[in-house]
Amino acid sequence: MKSAEGGLSAVQGFASAGIHAGIKKAKKDLALIVSNRPAAAAGVFTTNRVQAAPVVYDRQVLKSGAPVRAILVNSGNANACTGEQGIKDASVMAEAAASALGLSASEVLVSSTGVIGVPLPMDRVLSGIRTAAAAAERSPAAARAAAEAILTTDTFVKEIALEVQLPQAGVTVTVAGIAKGSGMIHPNMATLLAYIITDAQVAAEDLQQLLGSSVQASFNMISVDGDTSTNDTVIALANGAADARRVVPGTGDFRLFAEAFDAVSRHLAREIVRDGEGATKFIEARMEGARTLEDARLLAKAVITSNLVKTAFFGEDANWGRILCAMGYSGGAFSPEQVDLTISSRSGSMLLLREGTPVPFDEAEALKILKEKEILITAALGEGEQNASAWGCDLSYEYVKINGEYRT
Amino acid sequence: MKSAEGGLSAVQGFASAGIHAGIKKAKKDLALIVSNRPAAAAGVFTTNRVQAAPVVYDRQVLKSGAPVRAILVNSGNANACTGEQGIKDASVMAEAAASALGLSASEVLVSSTGVIGVPLPMDRVLSGIRTAAAAAERSPAAARAAAEAILTTDTFVKEIALEVQLPQAGVTVTVAGIAKGSGMIHPNMATLLAYIITDAQVAAEDLQQLLGSSVQASFNMISVDGDTSTNDTVIALANGAADARRVVPGTGDFRLFAEAFDAVSRHLAREIVRDGEGATKFIEARMEGARTLEDARLLAKAVITSNLVKTAFFGEDANWGRILCAMGYSGGAFSPEQVDLTISSRSGSMLLLREGTPVPFDEAEALKILKEKEILITAALGEGEQNASAWGCDLSYEYVKINGEYRT
Numbered sequence: 001m002k003s004a005e006g007g008l009s010a011v012q013g014f015a016s017a018g019i020h021a022g023i024k025k026a027k028k029d030l031a032l033i034v035s036n037r038p039a040a041a042a043g044v045f046t047t048n049r050v051q052a053a054p055v056v057y058d059r060q061v062l063k064s065g066a067p068v069r070a071i072l073v074n075s076g077n078a079n080a081c082t083g084e085q086g087i088k089d090a091s092v093m094a095e096a097a098a099s100a101l102g103l104s105a106s107e108v109l110v111s112s113t114g115v116i117g118v119p120l121p122m123d124r125v126l127s128g129i130r131t132a133a134a135a136a137e138r139s140p141a142a143a144r145a146a147a148e149a150i151l152t153t154d155t156f157v158k159e160i161a162l163e164v165q166l167p168q169a170g171v172t173v174t175v176a177g178i179a180k181g182s183g184m185i186h187p188n189m190a191t192l193l194a195y196i197i198t199d200a201q202v203a204a205e206d207l208q209q210l211l212g213s214s215v216q217a218s219f220n221m222i223s224v225d226g227d228t229s230t231n232d233t234v235i236a237l238a239n240g241a242a243d244a245r246r247v248v249p250g251t252g253d254f255r256l257f258a259e260a261f262d263a264v265s266r267h268l269a270r271e272i273v274r275d276g277e278g279a280t281k282f283i284e285a286r287m288e289g290a291r292t293l294e295d296a297r298l299l300a301k302a303v304i305t306s307n308l309v310k311t312a313f314f315g316e317d318a319n320w321g322r323i324l325c326a327m328g329y330s331g332g333a334f335s336p337e338q339v340d341l342t343i344s345s346r347s348g349s350m351l352l353l354r355e356g357t358p359v360p361f362d363e364a365e366a367l368k369i370l371k372e373k374e375i376l377i378t379a380a381l382g383e384g385e386q387n388a389s390a391w392g393c394d395l396s397y398e399y400v401k402i403n404g405e406y407r408t
Numbered sequence: 409m410k411s412a413e414g415g416l417s418a419v420q421g422f423a424s425a426g427i428h429a430g431i432k433k434a435k436k437d438l439a440l441i442v443s444n445r446p447a448a449a450a451g452v453f454t455t456n457r458v459q460a461a462p463v464v465y466d467r468q469v470l471k472s473g474a475p476v477r478a479i480l481v482n483s484g485n486a487n488a489c490t491g492e493q494g495i496k497d498a499s500v501m502a503e504a505a506a507s508a509l510g511l512s513a514s515e516v517l518v519s520s521t522g523v524i525g526v527p528l529p530m531d532r533v534l535s536g537i538r539t540a541a542a543a544a545e546r547s548p549a550a551a552r553a554a555a556e557a558i559l560t561t562d563t564f565v566k567e568i569a570l571e572v573q574l575p576q577a578g579v580t581v582t583v584a585g586i587a588k589g590s591g592m593i594h595p596n597m598a599t600l601l602a603y604i605i606t607d608a609q610v611a612a613e614d615l616q617q618l619l620g621s622s623v624q625a626s627f628n629m630i631s632v633d634g635d636t637s638t639n640d641t642v643i644a645l646a647n648g649a650a651d652a653r654r655v656v657p658g659t660g661d662f663r664l665f666a667e668a669f670d671a672v673s674r675h676l677a678r679e680i681v682r683d684g685e686g687a688t689k690f691i692e693a694r695m696e697g698a699r700t701l702e703d704a705r706l707l708a709k710a711v712i713t714s715n716l717v718k719t720a721f722f723g724e725d726a727n728w729g730r731i732l733c734a735m736g737y738s739g740g741a742f743s744p745e746q747v748d749l750t751i752s753s754r755s756g757s758m759l760l761l762r763e764g765t766p767v768p769f770d771e772a773e774a775l776k777i778l779k780e781k782e783i784l785i786t787a788a789l790g791e792g793e794q795n796a797s798a799w800g801c802d803l804s805y806e807y808v809k810i811n812g813e814y815r816t
Binding site: 051311320358 | 744808
C-alpha cells in the first residue's frame with residue numbers, strides 16, 4: 001500500500017467537480033463525483049431519529065442494491081427539518097444531476113450540509129448542478145475543488161488516495177476519499193460527510209459490509225462533542241475501472257484491499273478530529289488487552305468523549321482519575337485494579353497507574369509530555385487480546401465561543 | 409406538605425455535627441448524622457465500574473438489611489483508587505465512629521468526597537471523629553454545620569426539610585435532606601452526595617424501593633457535565649421517631665409520605681445543578697405526552713446533557729435545531745414531525761416548532777426570554793400520556809477554566 005497524489009482523481013473512471021452555486025456567499029458549495037460506468041454503492045448514515053431529507057432519499061436509493069453513477073453534495077444548507085418540501089427538493093436535485101449527466105435519477109445519491117430548517121434555494125442549486133456537470137473532469141484540481149465544496153467551517157481540506165497491489169489479480173487498484181468535519185454550520189449542527197471511491201470491482205453487498213466495519217473502527221471512534229448529527233453520511237462507490245474482475249471476500253486480495261479501505265477511513269476520521277472546533281490538542285485513547293473488541297471500543301470512546309478528560313488535556317493536566325472514571329462508566333468490561341495507564345507524546349512517555357494504583361510522577365516531566373499537540377493515552381487492561389483506539393480533541397474556551405455565539 | 413426550618417434538625421430523633429478535622433486546610437470536612445434509635449436504611453450508589461472504597465463498604469453494610477444508626481462523611485479526600493488500604497480505612501472510620509457513639513461498626517455508613525488516589529490522613533480523621541461524636545446534637549446550627557462539612561467546591565449549602573401530615577395515622581412526619589454537588593474536587597472528580605432522613609417508620613425494603621424510584625426522577629435527571637463519579641451516593645434513613653407505626657405502601661399515608669420524599673430529592677437535585685461549575689443558567693427540559701416514562705426521561709436527559717444545547721443557551725441562542733437533534737439521538741421514541749417546541753422564562757414564552765416545522769420568530773423577543781437565568785424548554789410530543797423533566801445548566805468559559813486548570 002502506498003499513497004498517491006491527486007485525491008479523488010487518483011482513482012480511474014471517476015470525474016469530479018466543485019463549484020460555487022450561490023448557496024454560500026462566496027465559497028464553493030456544490031460538489032459532484034461521477035463514475036464513467038455503473039459502480040457498486042454502499043452507505044452508512046446517521047442513527048439520529050431526526051433524519052435530513054437527503055439521508056432519507058439515499059437510504060431509499062441504496063435499498064435496491066442497484067449500481068450508482070454519481071454523488072451530488074451541497075454545503076451551506078442541510079435540507080434538514082424541511083418537511084415534505086425537503087424530501088421533494090432532494091429528489092429534484094437527483095433528477096437534475098441525472099438529466100445533466102445523461103443518467104437516470106435512481107443512479108444519483110445526494111447529500112446536504114449546512115444550516116437547518118431553511119428550504120434549499122433550488123433555483124441556485126439547479127443552475128449550479130448544470131455548471132458542475134459541465135465542469136466535471138478527472139484532474140487533481142477538480143478533485144481538490146470537490147473536496148473544498150463539501151466543507152462548511154472546516155479549516156482545511158481532507159483528502160487521501162492510496163494505491164494497493166492485488167497480487168492474485170495482478171493489478172493495482174486505488175482507494176481515495178474526501179470528508180468534511182464537525183465544524184458548526186452557521187452555528188447549527190455538526191455534520192460528518194465522507195465519500196470513498198475505488199476503481200476495484202466489489203459486489204455491492206461486500207462493499208456495504210466492508211464500509212460498515214470500516215466505519216465502526218474509524219468514523220464511529222471519533223468525537224468532537226458527543227453530539228450525533230441529523231445528516232451524517234459515509235458513502236462508498238466501487239466502479240471496477242482498474243480491473244473488471246471482482247475482488248472477493250476471503251481472498252488475500254480482498255484482505256489487502258480492505259486494509260487500504262480501512263486506512264482511508266481512518267485517515268479521514270483522524271483529520272476530522274484534528275480540525276475539531278476550537279481543538280488545541282489531538283488525543284488518541286488506546287485500549288490494549290480487552291476481553292472483547294466491543295469492550296475496547298466502549299472504553300476508548302468514553303475516554304475521548306468525557307468533558308472532564310477533554311478539559312484536563314486542554315489544561316495540560318495528567319489527570320488519570322478522570323480517565324479511569326470515564327472508563328468506569330463506559331459500559332466496557334475491565335478490572336480497575338489491573339490497569340496500567342500511560343501518557344505519551346513525542347516528548348516522552350510516563351506511567352501514571354500501575355495495576356490501578358497511582359505511580360508518583362514528576363509534574364514537570366508530565367507537563368513536558370502534555371505540552372505537545374498530539375497525546376496518546378494507553379491503557380493496558382490485561383484481560384484479553386482485543387485492542388481499539390478512539391480519537392478526540394480537547395475542550396477549549398474557543399469551543400464554547402464558537403458554539404455559544406448568538407446566531408447572526 | 410409544608411416546609412420546615414432547621415434542615416436535618418427538623419427531623420425527630422436525629423442529631424448531627426459538622427467539624428474541621430484537618431483534611432482540608434480550613435473549611436469543615438467531617439459530618440456526622442446520628443439517629444437515637446435504629447433506623448431503616450436504603451442506598452443508591454454510582455454505577456461506575458470504578459467504585460470508591462466507602463461505596464464498596466456501604467453496599468456491603470446495606471446488603472444485610474439491618475438497621476443503621478449513623479452516617480459519617482468526610483470531604484477533602486475521596487478515598488477512591490486507594491486499593492486495599494482504602495477499604496481498610498473505610499472500615500476503620502466506621503469502627504471509630506461506632507466506638508465514639510457506643511454502637512457496633514455495622515450500624516455506621518461512611519462516605520468520602522474529594523481528591524482521589526491519595527490515602528486518607530487517618531490520624532486526623534480519627535481524632536475528628538471523636539470531636540464530631542462529642543459535638544453531635546439536634547440543633548439548626550449543628551444541622552447546618554453537617555450540611556457545610558460535606559461540601560467541596562460547592563458555592564452554597566443545600567438543605568431542605570418538609571413536614572407532611574399523614575391523616576390515616578393522625579401524625580405529622582418530617583423528611584429532610586442535605587446534598588453536595590458537582591464541584592470539581594481539587595480538580596479531580598465531580599461527586600454527588602445526598603442524605604435524606606425521616607422520622608416516619610418505613611420498612612427497609614420499602615425505603616429502598618422509594619429511594620430508587622425517587623432518585624430516578626431527581627438525581628438521575630440532572631447533569632452538569634455528563635460524567636458519572638466513582639463516589640456518587642444517596643442514602644436514606646427512617647427512624648420512626650415521630651410515630652412507631654409503619655407507613656405501608658399502597659396506603660394514602662404512604663402516597664403523601666412519598667410525595668414529600670420525592671420533593672426533597674427533587675429540590676436537592678435542582679440545587680446541585682444550580683450550583684453547577686461555571687453555570688450561568690438553569691435549564692429545565694420538559695417532555696410532555698411521551699409514549700412511555702422511559703422515553704420521556706431519555707429525551708429530556710439528552711437535551712440537558714448536549715454540549716451543543718448547553719453552549720447555545722450560554723450564548724442565549726434559540727437554537728431549536730440542537731434541541732431536536734439531541735432528542736433524535738437520545739434513544740427515546742418520538743415523531744419529529746409531531747413536536748411542538750416552546751422556550752419560556754419569566755420574561756415570556758415562544759413557540760419555536762409547530763409539528764416539527766420551524767415557526768418564524770422574532771429574534772429580539774427570543775433574546776428577551778433567553779436573557780433570564782432560568783429557562784424552560786417544553787416539547788409536546790403528542791404520542792401518549794407520560795411526562796418527565798430533566799435539569800441542567802449551560803456550558804460556559806468558566807466551566808472550561810475550572811476544569812482545565814492545572815492541578816496545583
